[in-house]
Amino acid sequence: MAKSPSSTERMCALTRAHKPISELIRFVLSPDGVLVPDTEAKAEGRGVWISLDAASVTEAARKNVFARSLKTAVTVPDGLAELTAERLQQRFAASLSMARKAGQLVTGSTKVRVAIESGDILALVTATDAAPDGRNKMMSAVRALQYAAKEDGDADFSVPHLELLSSDQLGLALGLENVIHAALTTGAAAQAALEKGQRLAHYGARTEESDHRRTTRSGVALPHETR
Structure with missing residues (x-):
């Protein structure tokens, strides 16, 4: 007998595999029948869950998975995978702003190094677009912190690295100029930003062509895959 999914799992309509909600993204129909990504999974109505990566969203659109799952006519917008990346990026940028307002995000090399x-x-x-030497110095400090934690017996300690937005995008999100380095500190708002950043990173790389489409539509290019 097949194992029933838990309340924290859903089935990917493309692969039919049951996965944790954190590894999926939900799509719903707008009132005019256009498919839209429900990045917060809170919209009313029936939804379709797809694995959280651009290739799966593209394949689901190509195979008409959304119409079959919803059992109704569906208008799938061109570039659905890119639109989904844009929505994920917007949610991440907004969450960084919320973390800063909550006092749970610091910027600038000196303050970030103090936090580390x-x-x-x-x-x-x-x-x-951070300079390699600056990036390497910050990463060296993080590695030293992680090594010290392991020496103290905390083998599971790690500091995620989110390299998802350009300095201009970070500046726009935070209302600052020339933001190169930032650190999320402890707190609920920072944790929410981390989770949204990890979802964006998990979603996968965007091509230059898709970046150009979204720049044309939104005025701000979205980030490339984390390095």
């Missing part, structure tokens, strides 16, 4: 050295860091955020 004190151990009060939930995740390191680096602009995609």
Whole structure:
């Protein structure tokens, strides 16, 4: 007998595999019958769950999975995978802003290094256009912190690295200029930002062509895959 999914799992309509909700993204129909990504999984009505990666969303659209699952006519917008990436990016940017307002995000090399050295860091955020030497210095500090934690017996300690937005995008999200390095510190708002960043990173790489389409539509290019 097949195992029943738990309340924290859903079935990917493309692969038919049951996965944790954190590894899926939900799609719903707008009132005019256009398919839209429900990135927060809170929209009313019947939804379709797809694995959280651009290739799966593209394949689901190509195979008409959404119409079959919803059992109705569906208008699938061109570039659905890119639109989904845009929505995920917007949610991440907004969550960084919320973390900063909550006092759970610091910016600037000096403040970020203090957060790292004190151990009060939930995740390191680096602009995609950061200079290699600056990036390497921050990563060296994080590795030293992680090594010290393991020496103290905390083998599971790690600091995620989110390299998802350019300095301009970070600046726009945070209302600052020239944001290269930032650190999420402890707290609920920072944790929410980390989770949204990890979802965006998990979703996968975007091509230059898709970045150009979204730049044309939104005025802000979306990030490339984390390095």
